[in-house]
Amino acid sequence: MSNRKMVLGREVCLIIFLVFTTIRSEENLALSKAASQSSDIGNGRWPASGAVDGCEETDVFSDCCSHTDIRVSKTAWWRVDLGQISTIDTIRIVYRDNFQQRLAGYQLYVSNTTTLPTDGVLCYEDTSSTNSSVQLVVTHQCPYVGRYVTVYNYRNNPKRYNWYSDDALLELCEVQVFGCPVGMYGNGDCNQVCPASCYGRNCNSKTGSCIYCIQGKYGNTCENDCSTNCKDSLCSNESGFCFECIHGKFGNACDQVCSVSCKEGFCAKDTGYCHGCVDGKFGNSCGQQCSVNCKDRLCAKYTGYCNNECIIGKHGENCDQDCSVNCRDRCTRDNATCIECITGKHGETCDKDCPMNCENNVCVRTTGLCNGCIAGRYGVTCSLTCPVTCKDFICNQQTGHCLDCYPGKYGVVCGADCPDKCTDNICSKDNGRCLTTGSRNTEQSSADSNMIIIAVLATVCGLQLAALITTVIYHLRYRQKRKNSSNTGTDIKEEQSVPDTGYTSISPRQEETSHVYEMVVT
Numbered sequence: 001m002s003n004r005k006m007v008l009g010r011e012v013c014l015i016i017f018l019v020f021t022t023i024r025s026e027e028n029l030a031l032s033k034a035a036s037q038s039s040d041i042g043n044g045r046w047p048a049s050g051a052v053d054g055c056e057e058t059d060v061f062s063d064c065c066s067h068t069d070i071r072v073s074k075t076a077w078w079r080v081d082l083g084q085i086s087t088i089d090t091i092r093i094v095y096r097d098n099f100q101q102r103l104a105g106y107q108l109y110v111s112n113t114t115t116l117p118t119d120g121v122l123c124y125e126d127t128s129s130t131n132s133s134v135q136l137v138v139t140h141q142c143p144y145v146g147r148y149v150t151v152y153n154y155r156n157n158p159k160r161y162n163w164y165s166d167d168a169l170l171e172l173c174e175v176q177v178f179g180c181p182v183g184m185y186g187n188g189d190c191n192q193v194c195p196a197s198c199y200g201r202n203c204n205s206k207t208g209s210c211i212y213c214i215q216g217k218y219g220n221t222c223e224n225d226c227s228t229n230c231k232d233s234l235c236s237n238e239s240g241f242c243f244e245c246i247h248g249k250f251g252n253a254c255d256q257v258c259s260v261s262c263k264e265g266f267c268a269k270d271t272g273y274c275h276g277c278v279d280g281k282f283g284n285s286c287g288q289q290c291s292v293n294c295k296d297r298l299c300a301k302y303t304g305y306c307n308n309e310c311i312i313g314k315h316g317e318n319c320d321q322d323c324s325v326n327c328r329d330r331c332t333r334d335n336a337t338c339i340e341c342i343t344g345k346h347g348e349t350c351d352k353d354c355p356m357n358c359e360n361n362v363c364v365r366t367t368g369l370c371n372g373c374i375a376g377r378y379g380v381t382c383s384l385t386c387p388v389t390c391k392d393f394i395c396n397q398q399t400g401h402c403l404d405c406y407p408g409k410y411g412v413v414c415g416a417d418c419p420d421k422c423t424d425n426i427c428s429k430d431n432g433r434c435l436t437t438g439s440r441n442t443e444q445s446s447a448d449s450n451m452i453i454i455a456v457l458a459t460v461c462g463l464q465l466a467a468l469i470t471t472v473i474y475h476l477r478y479r480q481k482r483k484n485s486s487n488t489g490t491d492i493k494e495e496q497s498v499p500d501t502g503y504t505s506i507s508p509r510q511e512e513t514s515h516v517y518e519m520v521v522t
């Protein structure tokens with residue numbers, strides 16, 4: 001090939017290149033830049049620069065392609081230094097005709113360093129599965145910022161596909177890198193400056209739109225400010241929607257105010273729903289009032305059910321039902337059981353009357369038994385009559401035994417007479433033994449004994465009459481009550497009279513020692 005022919009070939013290439021660049025909107029940043037490759041062949045006939053000379057001839061014997069050594073190794077690379085950090089858009093490759101098996105498997109890297117051929121970011125890798133699908137003239141999107149572009153190839157053992165060449169080598173006839181120096185853009189000449197709000201002053205080399213915005217900006221050229229309601233002034237580059245809102249705001253642009261009823265003013269960015277409600281409110285946006293019947297007006301955020309207890313006098317899931325009027329204050333929330341009853345009542349809901357002879361009309365809420373009896377009565381429901389012989393008509397509430405006897409009498413029901421020989425006719429209530437005057441301690445002990453005896457006789461007569469009346473009344477009531485209880489089904493069983501209720505009935509031992517003497521006035 002003559003020198004002349006070669007020069008002519010180069011001129012033809014240059015013309016093609018000029019035509020080509022006028023229809024591109026960006027510069028070919030690689031044209032005539034410094035290029036290097038992993039090895040040379042043919043004494044410089046196919047240098048790395050052959051791929052940046054503007055000649056796209058695909059016959060290597062036209063002498064405007066690059067070519068690495070065929071004998072060398074399992075890796076090969078070719079690289080161009082763009083001279084400065086640049087915003088790359090696309091990379092176009094023109095490879096030697098009919099050598100798909102050699103190009104197959106190649107990779108494209110963009111980097112700022114050249115320590116390894118694979119430095120930087122991988123923007124393309126060929127994985128074509130058939131020889132014919134490897135494109136020899138092809139353009140790849142490679143939207144990265146960097147200074148070096150490297151074409152790299154390798155051959156593993158085994159190879160990815162059988163049809164791959166055994167050795168790695170590159171025969172690039174042209175490599176074009178389209179883009180602009182970083183910070184610039186423009187139609188063919190990269191003479192426009194990227195907008196100042198572009199992050200890193202870096203913009204799309206064709207359109208000039210920012211790739212990222214600096215913090216607090218959004219829009220094509222990052223000309224808009226993110227809302228001041230965006231947390232940390234961060235918003236989407238495209239839409240301007242906040243990623244998060246500042247406290248108390250919601251909505252895409254965080255321009256809506258969370259409900260004042262939201263706990264601590266927090267609500268969800270998308271819905272405005274509160275995370276929690278202030279006391280006394282419920283609902284998604286906490287717009288509803290908890291029932292006045294909830295204690296402290298506290299209720300569940302979603303259901304509105306009272307959180308804890310009801311106010312006094314109410315029960316039910318929503319505390320909207322009244323406790324029984326017979327409850328004293330409260331009843332349980334779930335089953336309306338009274339905690340305490342009003343006087344005279346008992347039962348779960350205090351609907352039953354206490355036995356009539358309970359002291360102060362008070363009985364145990366759960367059992368209905370009396371705490372104490374009125375005078376003259378004994379038994380758990382105070383339905384039994386104390387022996388009339390008991391002093392002051394008072395007997396033990398459990399046993400019915402007299403607590404004390406009148407002078408001259410002794411025994412559990414005071415049915416026996418003290419022995420005659422006892423001074424002043426006074427004897428021990430328990431065993432009938434005479435008590436010495438010295439041991440007497442009643443108030444009347446030193447008074448006129450005649451008067452005492454008369455008084456005792458009068459009292460005994462009176463008590464006998466009273467007992468008769470009481471017994472009659474008792475039996476009448478007892479019948480009445482039996483009738484009632486069989487009607488109402490009350491759970492209190494009528495108690496059985498103890499056998500020694502009668503005032504003449506005494507234990508055998510007492511009978512032995514007893515003397516039925518009329519008292520003698522001395």
Ligand SMILES: *[C@@H]1O[C@H](CO)[C@@H](O)[C@H](O)[C@H]1NC(C)=O
Pocket residue numbers: 085110111112120121144145146147200
């Ligand atoms: C090269 O450096 C520029 C500026 O520092 C940076 O933006 C870019 O991401 C770097 N490129 C690579 C591939 O590391």
